[in-house]
Amino acid sequence: xxxxxxxxxxxxxxxxxxxxxxxxxxxxxxxxxxxxxxxxxxxxxxxxxxxxxxxxxxxxxxxxxxxxxxxxxxxxxxxxxxxxxxxxxxxxxxxxxxxxxxxxxxxxxxxxxxxxxxxxxxxxxxxxxxxxxxxxxxxxxxxxxxxxxxxxxxxxxxxxxxxxxxxxxxxxxxxxxxxxxxxxxxxxxxxxxxxxx
Numbered sequence: 001x002x003x004x005x006x007x008x009x010x011x012x013x014x015x016x017x018x019x020x021x022x023x024x025x026x027x028x029x030x031x032x033x034x035x036x037x038x039x040x041x042x043x044x045x046x047x048x049x050x051x052x053x054x055x056x057x058x059x060x061x062x063x064x065x066x067x068x069x070x071x072x073x074x075x076x077x078x079x080x081x082x083x084x085x086x087x088x089x090x091x092x093x094x095x096x097x098x099x100x101x102x103x104x105x106x107x108x109x110x111x112x113x114x115x116x117x118x119x120x121x122x123x124x125x126x127x128x129x130x131x132x133x134x135x136x137x138x139x140x141x142x143x144x145x146x147x148x149x150x151x152x153x154x155x156x157x158x159x160x161x162x163x164x165x166x167x168x169x170x171x172x173x174x175x176x177x178x179x180x181x182x183x184x185x186x187x188x189x190x191x192x193x194x195x196x197x
Contacts, residue, residue, distance in 0.1 A: 002082045003090040008069050010096050010133040011036065018094050018127065029072050031065060031096070036132060040068055050138035058098035061136045066110075066124075069093050074118060090121045098134065100126040150177035 003024040009015065010032045030039065037043040042064055049056060056064075073091045082089050097103055103110075103126040114122040129136075154169055156162050156178040169176045 001084045001090060003092065004073065004077050004082065005092040005094065006069050006073050007094045008065060008096050010130055013132075014096070014130045019125070024092060027076075029069060031068060032133065038065075038136065042068060046136070046138050050140050053140055055137055055140040058135065058137055059102060062095070062097040062099075062103065065097070066093070066095050069095055070114060074120075088119055088121060092123045092125070094125050094127060096129045096133070097126050098129055098136075100128055150175050153177045153179055156180040 005024045005026045007018055007026065007028050008031050009028050012034050015028075031042070032038050038046065045064070046056070046061070070093070073089075073093065077089055077091070079089060080086050095103075107124050107126070110124055111122045114120065114124075152169060152174050154162070154166050154176040156166060157180060166176060166178065
């Protein structure tokens, strides 16, 4: 079994040493370009939110960065080649965040949650973002205006579980704002059809 350490890096100057297992395969994951813009769709999402008048907190952006590292680990490390049982992989994530103290107290819960969701073994360490990236939340000049009000948020991946979750909320008379992503650049058939309901 090969343990993988994914080190989140912000900018080309963020190359300082981090404490990591010396026998693990280390992978630097560049999370921003040289202009200071988050990559991998994160910057575009923040720009879109800004255009809608939404200003996420720095903690929310930390969660986005954590999710990007989890996604990178899950999609880039082959289960068959990197595990003893052809399933469970071992990951260490080193995540740059706005305030590590906020996250440290929740580390074990996050690790257990990821283990449950993926069947992998996770260890997460948090470090402070480089000074240049202390503030990543966009400047917002307008208030959010939606065509209709929403009273909750629901993840909508295109899988059966999130589809049933949306249906249950609608059956209860709720008005969910659906949140999703398109990892391959396209939305799924289920997402498109369900959106029309």
